Amino acid sequence: MRGASLTGRVRERQVVDGLLAGMADGGSGALIIRGGPGIGKTALLEYARDAAEDVRLLWANGVESEAELPFAGLHQLLQPVMHGLKELPRTQEAALRGAMGLGPATGDRFLVGLAVLTLLAGSGPVLCLIDDAQWLDRSSADALIFASRRLTVGGVVLLFAARDDWPALAGLDELPLTGLDPAAAETLLRERAPGLTPQLRERIMSEALGNPLALIEFAKTAGVADPQGFGAPQAPLPVTRKLHETFHRQVDALPEAVQRLLLLVAADDTGDLELVLRAAELADGQAEAERALESAETAGLIRIDGGLLAFRHPLVRSAVYQGAPFTRRCAAHRALADVLLTYGEAVDRRVWHLALAATRSDDAIGAALEGVAHRAGGRTRYATAAAAYERAAHLTADLRQRGLRFSYAAEAAVQSGQLGQARDLARRAERLTHDPVRLAGLARVRAAVEFELGFPSDAGEVLVKSAESIERADPERAALMLAHSIRTFSFSGDAGRAHDAAERLSHIDVPPGSGLTPLVRAMRAMADLLAGRGGVGTPIHELIAAAHHLPAHRPAERLLAASLALVTAQDTIALELAEPVAEHARTHGMVGILPHALEIIAEAQLLGGRHLDALTNATEGYDIGRGIGQLHRLAHLGGLLAWLAAISGDHERCRMLAEAGIRYGSDHGVVPAGALGTWALGLLELGMGRAAHAVGHLEATRHPIVAVWCAADLIEAGVRANRTEVAERSLRTLMEWTRTVGRPWVSAMALRCRAMTTSGSDAGEYFEAAIELHERCAQPYQHARTCLAYGEWLRRRRSRARAGIQLRTALRIFEDLGARPWADRARAELDAAGEARPGYGTDAASLHRLTPQELQVVRLAAAGLSNRDIAGQLFLSPKTVAQHLYKAYPKLGVTSRTQLDHLDLETPAATGRP
Numbered sequence: 011m012r013g014a015s016l017t018g019r020v021r022e023r024q025v026v027d028g029l030l031a032g033m034a035d036g037g038s039g040a041l042i043i044r045g046g047p048g049i050g051k052t053a054l055l056e057y058a059r060d061a062a063e064d065v066r067l068l069w070a071n072g073v074e075s076e077a078e079l080p081f082a083g084l085h086q087l088l089q090p091v092m093h094g095l096k097e098l099p100r101t102q103e104a105a106l107r108g109a110m111g112l113g114p115a116t117g118d119r120f121l122v123g124l125a126v127l128t129l130l131a132g133s134g135p136v137l138c139l140i141d142d143a144q145w146l147d148r149s150s151a152d153a154l155i156f157a158s159r160r161l162t163v164g165g166v167v168l169l170f171a172a173r174d175d176w177p178a179l180a181g182l183d184e185l186p187l188t189g190l191d192p193a194a195a196e197t198l199l200r201e202r203a204p205g206l207t208p209q210l211r212e213r214i215m216s217e218a219l220g221n222p223l224a225l226i227e228f229a230k231t232a233g234v235a236d237p238q239g240f241g242a243p244q245a246p247l248p249v250t251r252k253l254h255e256t257f258h259r260q261v262d263a264l265p266e267a268v269q270r271l272l273l274l275v276a277a278d279d280t281g282d283l284e285l286v287l288r289a290a291e292l293a294d295g296q297a298e299a300e301r302a303l304e305s306a307e308t309a310g311l312i313r314i315d316g317g318l319l320a321f322r323h324p325l326v327r328s329a330v331y332q333g334a335p336f337t338r339r340c341a342a343h344r345a346l347a348d349v350l351l352t353y354g355e356a357v358d359r360r361v362w363h364l365a366l367a368a369t370r371s372d373d374a375i376g377a378a379l380e381g382v383a384h385r386a387g388g389r390t391r392y393a394t395a396a397a398a399y400e401r402a403a404h405l406t407a408d409l410r411q412r413g414l415r416f417s418y419a420a421e422a423a424v425q426s427g428q429l430g431q432a433r434d435l436a437r438r439a440e441r442l443t444h445d446p447v448r449l450a451g452l453a454r455v456r457a458a459v460e461f462e463l464g465f466p467s468d469a470g471e472v473l474v475k476s477a478e479s480i481e482r483a484d485p486e487r488a489a490l491m492l493a494h495s496i497r498t499f500s501f502s503g504d505a506g507r508a509h510d511a512a513e514r515l516s517h518i519d520v521p522p523g524s525g526l527t528p529l530v531r532a533m534r535a536m537a538d539l540l541a542g543r544g545g546v547g548t549p550i551h552e553l554i555a556a557a558h559h560l561p562a563h564r565p566a567e568r569l570l571a572a573s574l575a576l577v578t579a580q581d582t583i584a585l586e587l588a589e590p591v592a593e594h595a596r597t598h599g600m601v602g603i604l605p606h607a608l609e610i611i612a613e614a615q616l617l618g619g620r621h622l623d624a625l626t627n628a629t630e631g632y633d634i635g636r637g638i639g640q641l642h643r644l645a646h647l648g649g650l651l652a653w654l655a656a657i658s659g660d661h662e663r664c665r666m667l668a669e670a671g672i673r674y675g676s677d678h679g680v681v682p683a684g685a686l687g688t689w690a691l692g693l694l695e696l697g698m699g700r701a702a703h704a705v706g707h708l709e710a711t712r713h714p715i716v717a718v719w720c721a722a723d724l725i726e727a728g729v730r731a732n733r734t735e736v737a738e739r740s741l742r743t744l745m746e747w748t749r750t751v752g753r754p755w756v757s758a759m760a761l762r763c764r765a766m767t768t769s770g771s772d773a774g775e776y777f778e779a780a781i782e783l784h785e786r787c788a789q790p791y792q793h794a795r796t797c798l799a800y801g802e803w804l805r806r807r808r809s810r811a812r813a814g815i816q817l818r819t820a821l822r823i824f825e826d827l828g829a830r831p832w833a834d835r836a837r838a839e840l841d842a843a844g845e846a847r848p849g850y851g852t853d854a855a856s857l858h859r860l861t862p863q864e865l866q867v868v869r870l871a872a873a874g875l876s877n878r879d880i881a882g883q884l885f886l887s888p889k890t891v892a893q894h895l896y897k898a899y900p901k902l903g904v905t906s907r908t909q910l911d912h913l914d915l916e917t918p919a920a921t922g923r924p
Contacts, residue, residue, distance in 0.1 A: 016053055017201070017222070018194025025185050026058045026169070033065065033135050033167045040158035040168040042143070042179065045187030048223025051171035054187070055139045058169055065165075066091070066136040071320065072145030075277045075331055075339075078401065079362050080386070080394040081109045083150030084126065086281055087140065091133045098128050099878050099888075109149070111356065122149070123156025127166075128881060130157065131890065135165030144176035148393040148426075158182055159633070162890050180636050189220020198222060203229035261330055264309060267294045269330075270342070271302040272311060276331035277342040278363070281318040285353075289345040336369075343367035358382045365401050376405035380415060383422070396422035400435060413442025420455045433459045447484050450476045450491065457498070462642055465679040467502035470495040474511050481518055489518050489526050493533040497570065501642075503681035503713050505540040512537035528552040529567075532574055539577065540714055554583055565591040565603055572610045576617065577715055579751040584614035605635035605643045612650050617719075619791040621827050625654050626862040642683070645674040649686025656694035657791075659830040664694050685716035693723055697831035701730035709736065718747040722792075725763040726799070737767050755792055758783035762796040765803070773803060781816075794823035798836055805843045814845035859901040867894040868902070872910035 016023065022043075029039050043051045059067055070087035092110070095103050102125035107113035109122045130136055140146070140154065158168050159181045170182075178184075190198065195215050202225075203211075218224035261269060271290045278285065290299035306312045311326050312319055321327045331339065347363035350356045361378045368375055383398035399419035406412040416439035423432035436455045443449055453476030460469035473495035477488040492515040499508035512534040520526045531552060554571050572587035592607040608631030615624035632647040652667035668687035675684025692707030704727035711717050721744040728737030741763055748760040758780045765776035777800040784793040801816035817840045824833035860868065870880045877891040895907070902913060 016050065016057055017198045018190045019050060019054065019187075022050075022054055022185060022187065023057060026054060027061065029167050029169075030058065030062055030137070033062075033137070033165050036135075036165050038131075038134075038161035038164055038166040040161055040170070040182050042170045042172055042176075042182055042184045043187060044172050044174060044176070044184050046174055046221065048221045048227075049187045049189070050222045051187060052141055053222070055141055055169055055171055058137060059139060062137045064135070066133055068136060068138045070138075070140050070146075070150075071327075072140070072142035072147075073276070073278075073327065074142075074145045075343075075366070076280075077145055077147055078366075078397045079147055079359060080149040081111075081122075081147065081153075082280060083140070083146040084122075084153055085110060085150075087138060087150075087154075088126070088129065091129060091136070094129050094132050097132050097888075098125055099881050102128055102881075109153075120152065120156050123153035124160075126153050127157035127160055128888065130166045131164035132888070136167075138166070138168040139171075140168065141171045143170040143172035148397070152393065155179055155182070159636075160890075162893065164890065164893075189218075190222060190225075191220065195220050195222075195225055198225055199229055202226050260309070260311070261326075261333065264305065265302070267298050267302040268305045268309075269334075270294065270338075271299065272306055272330045273334050273338060273342045274345065275312060275319055275321065276327045276334075277339060277366075278346050281320060283314065283317045283319050285346070285349055286319060288349045289342075292345050292348060340367045340369055358385070362398075365405060368405055371407035372405050373407060376402045376415070379405065380418075383418065393422075393426035393428060395419075396426055396428060396431065396435070403438075409442050413439045414448070417443065417448060417452055417455075420452060424455050424458050429459045429462050433463075446480045447487065450480045450484070450487055454491065454494075457494075461498060461501075462640070465502065466498050467504050467507065467679055470498035470502065470504070470507060470511070473498065474507075474514070477514070485518050486521055486526060489515060489520050489530060492518070493526075493529050496533045496537050497573075500536060500540055500715075501682060502679050503540070505537070505714075508537040508540045528555070529570075532571075536574065536577070554580070554587070565594070565607070569606055569610055572614075576610065576613055579617060579747075579753040579756050581614040581618040584610060585618075588614065605631040605640050605647065607631075608634075609643060609647050609650070612647070616650060616653065619789040619793075619827075621654055621657060621791065621829075622865065624650065626865055628654070629862040630866070641674070642678075642680060645671045645680060645683035646686065649683055649690060652687055652690035653693060656690045656697060657827070657829045657832070659697065661694060664690055668694075681713045682716060685711040685713035689716055689720040689723070692720065692727065696723055696727050696730075697829075697835075699835070701727045702733075705731050705733055705736055718743060721747070722759050722763050722795075726766060726795075729766045734767075737763075741767055754783050754787040755789035758787070758789075758796065759792045762792075762799055766799060777803060790823045791827055791829070794820045794827070794829070794832065794836075797823070798832065798839070801836075801839055801843075805839060810843045810845065813843045814840065817843065817845065860898055861894075864894045864898040864901075867891055868898050868910060871895060871907055872913070 025041070029041060032039060043054055045051055055069075059069070068087050068090060070083050072083055076082040088106075088110070092112075095106060095112075098106065102121065104113065105121040106125035106129065109125075130138065138154075143151065146154070154168065154170075158170075161168070189195075192215065195218065196211065199211050199214060214225060214228045218228055261272065264272075267290075270293060271286065274286050274289050278289075287296075287299050287303065290302060294302065303314075307314055310322055312321055321330075334342075343363045344367040347360045347367060350360035350363065353360070361375070361382050364375050365379050379398050379402040383395040383402060386394040386398060396419045399415050399422060403412045403415035403419060406415055416435050420432045420435035420439055423429070423435055432455055436452045436459075440449065440452055443452065453472050457469040457472040457476075460466075460472060473491045477491040477495070481488045492511050495511045496508045496515070499505075499511065515530055516534060518530075520530060554575050568587045568591050572584040575581075575584040575587065588607050588610040592604060592611060595604045595607060608627045612624040612628035612631065615621070615627065628647050628650045632644060632651060635643040635647060648667040649671045652664045652671065655661075655664035655667065668690040671687035672684045675681060675687070688707050688711050692704045692711075695701075695704035695707060705724065708720055708724040708727055711720055721740045724740045725737045725744065728734065728740065741760075744760050744763055748756050761776045761780035761783065765773040765780065768776060777796065780796045781793075781800065784796055797816040797820035801813045801820060804810075804813035804816060817836050821833055821836035821840065824830075824836055867880055871877075871891075877888040877895075880891045881888045899906070902910075904910060904913070
């Protein structure tokens with residue numbers, strides 16, 4: 011079947027050949043081969059297996075009945091390379107050992123994914139073939155997808171074969187398989203069934219609709235069933251139904267003992283021959299079970315390789331499992347559970363089989379499955395926990411307890427990113443719950459889902475209404491919900507509803523010992539800021555002071571305080587609050603929280619002028635956020651990356667990211683995302699000298715916080731475009747913010763803007779005062795902008811020597827920052843002033859030749875970390891770390907690790923240089 015089913019697949023084979031050729035040169039890649047049942051996905055995997063030379067082959071099959079059993083697919087795939095565990099970074103080794111049942115489970119599924127990446131990279135060149143990926147258990151799928159998105163080097167290729175209903179995965183290439191065209195289908199039938207009459211061949215082609223497996227299987231049975239061609243003409247039937255009917259005819263002809271054994275293989279399919287045989291012996295005895303195994307193999311339905319079992323094609327498994335009556339499926343799971351009673355390391359797996367075997371409510375199994383969920387949640391394996399809690403709920407007779415377990419499942423689903431499932435589970439729980447406090451917890455689930463999949467304003471309303479219902483029963487929880495609603499309304503730019511929530515918050519009697527007073531005051535101040543009122547400084551400072559005492563394992567409060575620190579331009583304090591959270595997340599494998607922490611870190615570094623650091627962290631956060639589906643986070647991080655692309659002069663990337671953020675913000679009512687993208691486009695135009703276009707963009711930043719951040723840009727654009735009224739209005743906004751935050755670099759920026767809107771010699775005094783402030787604080791980008799503006803002003807007043815001093819300073823800083831459009835403007839002004847252009851070639855400028863990840867690796871290597879330790883910190887494989895160093899050395903002009911000690915690898919603001 012293998013060769014014949016690839017008839018007409020020339021282009022598809024070329025794609026696979028290209029991946030295999032790249033792997034031979036040390037490259038890596040991943041590909042999803044997508045199509046309906048029997049379309050040829052498995053045949054293409056087998057083609058890759060046969061075409062690959064001098065590589066390690068790993069194969070796994072997703073199993074429909076195994077979809078809720080954690081890490082079943084990963085166990086299949088990695089068994090031959092498990093000896094390499096000892097080479098992994100310690101946290102990764104522990105996570106993968108736990109996932110494989112070889113030790114206590116630690117870390118979440120994404121840390122397991124990193125361990126998979128590292129293990130495969132260390133085993134290369136390796137070709138991983140994953141068939142029926144749509145039936146992989148969630149834990150295995152997450153780990154393999156996470157690894158696939160981060161493949162860079164090491165000679166690793168992963169090929170997934172999946173049906174069309176498997177969700178599309180951003181960042182992974184896809185190869186869709188459709189039906190063969192009529193000429194190829196006819197060729198295939200002539201090859202496999204040369205004796206068919208033209209009428210029968212035409213009938214088969216009509217029923218198969220180009221599906222290769224259907225063509226072959228129908229050809230096998232057509233003549234026997236009805237030599238005249240399936241009887242009287244009839245309307246075409248769905249291909250999947252025909253395929254299942256075909257397989258049922260094959261299975262139904264076998265003895266009962268063989269069918270029972272096949273069902274056991276389909277129900278578990280760990281590939282463990284001993285497990286299946288022992289389960290079969292419970293019903294039929296040893297001799298009969300062994301005869302059944304031989305018959306199944308002789309019939310071509312299964313193959314045996316050493317101690318492993320596998321169906322010859324996934325559709326056989328589907329037909330066997332789905333075609334069996336429900337009671338027989340339950341009996342198969344019960345038999346497997348009975349055998350697993352003697353497997354000391356398979357307690358949780360046994361509980362799952364018992365749960366799948368249950369035909370009615372069973373409190374004992376429900377309680378045991380809740381224990382499975384609790385252990386999974388404790389290890390932050392939230393997807394497994396959600397599935398276990400949900401099944402436990404179905405097995406629970408007591409309605410109150412059932413609702414409680416559904417609510418636990420909903421909360422775990424949110425943590426695992428399964429937002430649609432979380433919404434459905436919360437609805438089920440609400441119908442069974444009457445406790446207002448528990449309903450409030452479910453409201454937070456619904457709000458989280460609405461925030462990510464719907465509209466922030468609606469999420470805020472859910473929180474407000476729920477808080478109203480529990481103000482007396484649980485004022486502390488109500489206050490927290492209202493505080494979060496204000497933050498949520500800030501995303502929708504809804505000042506009115508934020509103010510209303512703040513008013514209600516102010517009337518809640520918060521317990522004195524709760525520690526919530528600073529949060530309440532700060533969020534009320536946040537509502538005032540959204541409404542255009544000042545006075546935010548003191549309350550936010552109080553919250554920040556309180557948050558400093560919170561441990562890193564309470565990330566939500568620390569990150570909220572850090573985000574409010576950014577509102578008051580306290581970039582250093584925001585870093586102090588957010589960086590420990592990111593470090594804690596890395597150490598404990600909490601990948602899900604990293605994008606939020608990295609976003610705040612990148613924003614703080616952007617405000618502080620540490621552009622290269624901001625690019626590094628924003629890029630990492632964006633990549634991780636995309637991998638785990640955090641869409642709102644992607645929009646915000648994309649806006650930051652668009653801003654940085656504008657500074658560097660990368661026009662295409664800036665527009666792509668900014669426009670994506672603007673679209674997302676418009677579609678979902680996420681105002682800051684659109685505002686960040688609009689700011690980036692305005693800054694891009696300003697850097698290109700198109701002031702009028704810049705004004706058009708910058709005036710459209712409809713969010714109060716982003717508006718003050720970009721006020722200086724709008725003032726400059728207004729001055730250069732002769733839009734005096736725009737510049738003066740924005741100056742008033744900037745001056746009010748300056749008085750509120752009291753930060754020296756903000757005051758220096760405001761003085762520059764005063765100078766640009768002032769005529770006569772007074773402008774020079776403002777410029778001088780701004781320069782003096784800049785020299786006392788580290789904000790290189792704004793310093794360079796002031797030097798450039800002052801140099802232009804001096805040149806126009808024919809003070810060329812003094813202009814040259816300012817312009818050379820601006821040029822040096824812009825080059826250090828990689829701000830190419832601004833550096834070009836400084837050079838043009840130097841030319842106009844008749845001053846020579848200096849050539850700096852600083853270490854800081856050379857850092858911009860590195861990719862963000864190369865810079866991270868180089869810095870950690872210079873700090874003395876080994877490749878293994880670097881891999882553990884950055885969620886990479888040691889081979890990838892080595893490859894990054896190999897590529898970075900020539901860019902930095904060094905040849906070895908020891909020479910990194912002599913380079914200045916910090917950005918200007920980090921060292922305090924102007």
